[in-house]
Amino acid sequence: MAQVSLKNIRKIYPNGAEALTPSSFDIGDGEFVVLVGPSGCGKSTLLRMVAGLEEITEGELTINGRVMNDVDPADRDIAMVFQNYALYPHMTVRKNIAYGLKNRKTPKDEIERKVAEAASMLNLNEFLDRKPSQLSGGQRQRVAMGRAIVRDPALFLFDEPLSNLDAKLRNQMRIEIKALQRRLGVTSIYVTHDQVEAMTMADRIIVMNAGRIEQIGTPAEIYHRPASTFVASFMGAPPMNLIGARLEGGRVMINGDTVLATAEGSGAVTVGVRPEDVLIGAEGSIAFHVDIIEELGAHRLLHGRLADQEFTIHVGKDVEAAPGETRIALKPDAISLFHPETGKAL
Template identity: 60%
Template sequence: MAAIEISKVSKIYSGDARAVDNVDIHIEDGEFIVLVGPSGCGKSTLLRMVAGLEAITEGEVKIGGKVVNRKDPAERDIAMVFQNYALYPHMTVYNNLAYGLKNRGTPKAEIAARVKEAARMLELEPYLERKPRALSGGQRQRVAMGRAIVRKPAAFLFDEPLSNLDAKLRVSMRGEIKHLQKRLGTTSIYVTHDQLEAMTLADRLVVLNAGRIEQIGTPLDVYHKPASTFVANFIGSPAMNLVSGELNGDRLAIGYNVLELARDLPVSGALTVGIRAEDLQVAEEPSAHTITAKLDYVEELGATRLAHCLIGEQSLTAALSPAIPLADEMRFSIDPAKLHFYDRETGKRIHSRSATVTA
């Protein structure tokens, strides 16, 4: 096991196209880090630079305190799990698991012991004599993971390993990966574009946008305190409501609604207001911290109901209990402490000292 240090790392292609731009991440020994962001944000390129599959243009990568920029992938003591499994179709499961160890000259007895241990952990023992074509997608992915486990590497690198599985299998495999990583205690970097997958697996999230880090933090920190409108819009399902507001003194106008707030922001005038869907509560009576919106349409999700509303032309989504009655015009109460404020121009979070309702 080993810590991984990524220091001021950039990947620049011809024409000064920066796929990864000046990235700094310190990954603790045994930590599970998830790189998350939309397609083209640079997350897979960054992972491949750590693995040695992509040359580093600028900066430095250390694994276990040693600079690995010029080391081949085989010299970095890492194991990578790909989305396409990368299994040898003509080999049995046993031989797929053992192949890397055989190439390293590992004694046969040790190979057998490691393969047996990995097969037991991954419940692959009944399939050791089968070939990949006789396995399901989930079983193939377990073999790919087992091939990494038998190596006992300093770090695991996962490149969207669940993207080829159906939704139900992805959920179960997420749990298996998390359980195995905690059990093995191996430093891991995991790439995904699926924010739910990222939230479920990560000790810490690294949210990437256009090759740069938008935010690093625990899943709950990133969810409850998004550092930018990009993060607020990307992390969470449904995405955070982002509406235009106008702050004047202790009064915050959102469309035709006015909320009374204590003066706690170091700004005034136009800003962007973030509201999580679950923080909108149906209110019977108007008050200094209620807003009204016209009901547009409803999504029934079983345990939750999403009420999509409009304030003028601005969209507002509330996550409600199906037992709550709906009306053409909805009134919601908002705890001002749960409002998020962002600079209209930069999209960066505006930190408030407190957020309380005036009586």
């Protein structure tokens, strides 16, 4: 296992573009950390700097206390699983898994033992003599993971490994990767743009935006206590509702209706509330106009407008709802407040 530490890591390309602002965080032994954010936010660049595939402009990277800035990728004791699997098409599954060990001149009997262990762990025994072209996408992903496992690395790096799979297979592979990581106890850094992958797999999540870290926390912390409107809107499906409001006399007001009775300060504010933290019915104090009802089987999403602003409510399948005016209330203990200009949590 490995402890990873990044201190003020920064990436500037020769053309002057800053791909990553100075960033710092630590990863503990056996921890599964997910870097999540939209395309171009710097998450893959950061992962590649840890791997040694991208030069670090400033700052210090250490793995198990050893500075890695100028260490060759082959000497970092890491294994990387890529988006495109990077399998050799002319080799069998057995030879693909064994390739790295053979290059290291590992004894033949040890190679055979490790390949057999990895194949059994990943349910690949019956495919060992097939070529990658004869496998499904999920099976090819397992082969790529097997090739990483047999190296017994101190650190696993995953670069969007599930993005080429269909939705059903992604769900299955998420569970398999997390279960495998827990079984092996290997420290892992996982990059994705999919917030569902981040929420379901991570011990901790690092949310990135435009080359900077927006927030670091557990999935529950990220979801329930977002540090900014960006995190609030990026994490969650559907995302957190963000509504313009005003602070007046210790109350948060939307169109003259009180949505939070105890709050400090005055002036404009942005109110954030998750769709499932809204109560619908006669006890509600706020007018809400339902435009569209989205039936999703076990639950419904009510899309409409609150104070002329887009708003979504998540309700159970048994809750009666119809297009038109209704009354709602926001759960006071589930409301987040943000600065209307900076977007930072108050």
